[in-house]
Every structure is written in structure tokens, then in C-alpha cells.
Amino acid sequence: MSRRPYIRPVSTTGWWLSEGLYFRYMMRELSSLFIGAFAITLIVGFYRLSQGGIEFEAFTAALLGPVGTVFAIITLVFALYHSYTWFQVTPKAMPIVLAGKRVPGFIIVAAHWVGFAVVTVVVWLLAVAR
Amino acid sequence: MARSHKPIVWGLFAAGGTVAAFFLPVLMLLSGLGITFGLLPGDFLAYENVYALLQHPLVRLITFGVLLLTVWHAAHRLRITMHDFGIRADTFVAVVFYSIAAASTVVLALALIRI
Numbered sequence: 667m668s669r670r671p672y673i674r675p676v677s678t679t680g681w682w683l684s685e686g687l688y689f690r691y692m693m694r695e696l697s698s699l700f701i702g703a704f705a706i707t708l709i710v711g712f713y714r715l716s717q718g719g720i721e722f723e724a725f726t727a728a729l730l731g732p733v734g735t736v737f738a739i740i741t742l743v744f745a746l747y748h749s750y751t752w753f754q755v756t757p758k759a760m761p762i763v764l765a766g767k768r769v770p771g772f773i774i775v776a777a778h779w780v781g782f783a784v785v786t787v788v789v790w791l792l793a794v795a796r
Numbered sequence: 797m798a799r800s801h802k803p804i805v806w807g808l809f810a811a812g813g814t815v816a817a818f819f820l821p822v823l824m825l826l827s828g829l830g831i832t833f834g835l836l837p838g839d840f841l842a843y844e845n846v847y848a849l850l851q852h853p854l855v856r857l858i859t860f861g862v863l864l865l866t867v868w869h870a871a872h873r874l875r876i877t878m879h880d881f882g883i884r885a886d887t888f889v890a891v892v893f894y895s896i897a898a899a900s901t902v903v904l905a906l907a908l909i910r911i
Contacts, residue, residue, distance in 0.1 A: 678882030695877040701816050702870025705863045706896075708827060709904045712859070715850070716910035719843040726841045729828045738829050745820040752817040778817075786822040789858065793826050793849060794836070 693744075694751045700744040703737075753778040805872050805894075812869025819862045850911050860908055864901055871897035 682692035707729070714725040728734050756778055757771030830836035839845060849855055871893040878889045 682880070692877075692880065695873060695880065698870040698873035698877070701820060701866055702874065704820065704824065705866040705870065706900055708823070708859075709863055709867075709900050709907070711827070712850075712907040712911065713903055715843070715846060716907040722843045722846070726828075730831060730841070734828060735832050738824060738827075738832070742821060742824045742829060745816070745824060748813070749817040749821065752813050782818055782821075785818045789819065789822045790826065792852075792855065792858075 693747060697744040697748040697751075700741045701748060704741045704745070707737075749782060753782070805868070808865060808868035809872040810869075812865035812867070813873075815862050816866045816869055819858070820866065823862065847911065850908070856908055860904065863904055867897045867900045867904075 682688040711722070711725050711729070714721045729738075753775050757774045760774075762769040762774060825833075825835065826840075828841070831838060831840055850859070875886070875890050875893045879886065883889060
């Protein structure tokens with residue numbers, strides 16, 4: 667008898683395109699590409715700032731130009747998706763038990779969004795009110 | 797028990813993911829999009845203004861902490877994602893991404909010291 671088990675052919679590079687769940691998983695993982703690129707862009711900006719005014723103005727001109735703006739918008743979408751997915755798993759990553767009862771997951775997620783709003787407002791005010 | 801560097805990179809990954817989730821959207825608004833959307837004055841990113849802003853110790857601390865952890869978070873997640881794309885040369889991938897993260901950390905520290 668032949669013993670050659672059937673192995674379903676699966677693409678090792680494009681498997682995540684076959685199903686919505688896999689695609690959302692990959693978008694979550696790929697958010698790190700845009701988040702990392704944004705962080706390195708800011709680090710380059712600080713390096714330019716440390717070099718002097720002319721270097722920094724050239725950097726901000728590119729940042730505010732069409733390419734920089736498109737990159738920033740894509741990056742913001744991925745960053746918000748990262749925040750959403752990160753907060754969404756917090757009830758599983760750190761379940762909270764109060765008085766012997768498990769705190770419902772949606773409350774933990776909502777608390778993180780409240781924290782997100784507070785951080786956003788405080789950092790904004792810190793940067794704008796100088 | 798054998799010692800491993802795994803808890804260190806995983807700790808950086810988790811801390812970076814948390815910090816990025818809370819801080820990055822507002823930092824993106826402050827570093828360009830806010831001007832594009834008309835929420836901030838056009839000279840908000842002028843050299844003198846950003847330079848003055850970075851003299852504040854709290855601003856320097858947030859900047860350094862958020863960017864450092866974000867870079868290590870991204871490096872670790874991209875390393876794992878390369879495996880998902882069918883790339884099995886994990887040691888090579890790890891060296892590449894962690895080196896980029898380490899270089900970014902050094903450049904960031906040097907820039908902030910000089911500003």
C-alpha cells in the first residue's frame with residue numbers, strides 16, 4: 667500500500683492572503699514595520715536637529731512634503747490599528763480579579779482607551795503649551 | 797536552568813508595544829500631520845521651536861523612552877514576522893533587526909545629548 671500522505675499545498679509566503687483572520691493577523695504584525703520606520707524617522711530628525719538649523723529645516727521640508735505626508739497617514743492608520751489590537755488582548759494578557767470576581771474584558775479594554783485619551787491630551791498640551 | 801536572552805527581548809517587545817499603543821498616534825500628529833490637518837501653526841516644527849521644546853527634561857525623557865522601546869518592539873516583531881513569511885534564517889534575521897535597533901538607540905542617545 668502506498669504511504670504517501672496528502673499534504674495540502676500552502677504557500678509559505680502568501681498564506682496570509684487566503685483568509686480574513688490570517689490577513690488581519692499579518693496586518694497586526696506588519697504594523698511594527700510602519701511603527702519602527704516612524705520611530706527611526708523621528709530619530710533621524712533629532713540627529714538632524716543636533717547638526718543644526720539648515721539640516722533640520724531640510725528634514726522637516728521632506729517630512730511635510732507629499733511623500734512624507736502619505737507615509738505619515740499610512741503610519742497613523744497602522745499605529746491606531748496597533749493600539750486597537752494591543753488593547754484588545756489586554757484582558758487575556760493580564761486578567762484582573764477584584765474581590766474574587768474576574769473583571770469583564772470590555773472594562774479592561776475601555777480603561778486602556780481612557781488611558782490612551784489621557785496620554786494623547788497630556789502629551790499634546792505638553793508640546794503645544796511651551 | 798539554561799540562561800537565555802529571550803526574556804530581555806520579550807520584555808522590550810511588550811513594554812515597547814504598550815508604550816507605542818499609548819504614545820505613537822499623538823506623536824504622529826505632533827510631528828507633521830497636525831500641521832497638515834491645520835491643527836498646529838505652520839512654524840510648529842521650526843528649528844528654534846523644536847530645539848526649545850527639547851530643553852524640557854520631561855519631553856526628553858518621553859522622547860527617549862518611547863522611541864527606544866518602540867524601535868526594540870518593532871525589531872522583535874519583525875523578526876518573528878520574517879518567520880511567517882517563510883524565511884527560516886532566524887539567527888541572521890535577528891542579528892539584522894536587533895543591530896538596526898541598537899544603532900537607532902545609540903544615534904538617538906547621541907542626538908539627545910548634543911541637543
